[in-house]
Amino acid sequence: MSVSPEERLRALRFLRRVQARDLARTGQWIAVWEQRAAEWAQRPKPVVPDWALQYGVGGRAARPAMVHTSQCWVPGATMEGISRNQAIEALTRSGVPPCIMCRPKRELGVLD
Structure with missing residues (x-):
């Protein structure tokens, strides 16, 4: 056709x-x-905190488990941005352990 x-x-x-x-x-x-x-x-771009507080099982209702630098990332963890002073206080007065990977004590200048 x-x-x-x-x-x-x-x-x-x-x-x-x-x-x-x-x-x-x-x-x-x-x-x-x-x-x-x-x-x-x-x-406006979100402000990225320099420090982070990781909580244990149960989220923010649980006791803080670890202090991190903001570049450290823990899959599935509940984390909250904190100030430099809050990070120092958590490490020194509250007894929250530092992350062994990002070593926030070194970054903060906090020595044992």
Whole structure:
């Protein structure tokens, strides 16, 4: 079965209209996401604490288990950001042990 040139042209023009509509819709999506990206870039960045307190089983209701630097990460652990003074107090007065991997005592200058 052969297609006449007029039918072929009609099909190609239809295809061009569909593609133009799709291209316009894609342009709208891009504009929306460019706006969202600009808004995202303007958001304030979260402050990362320099020290972290890890809690034992039971989360924050449990006794603190370990002091870490902020770069140390323990999978599945409940951790909370703390200040330098809080980290020193936890290590010296509260008897919370330091992490043996990140060695916060060395970073804090706390000697035994």
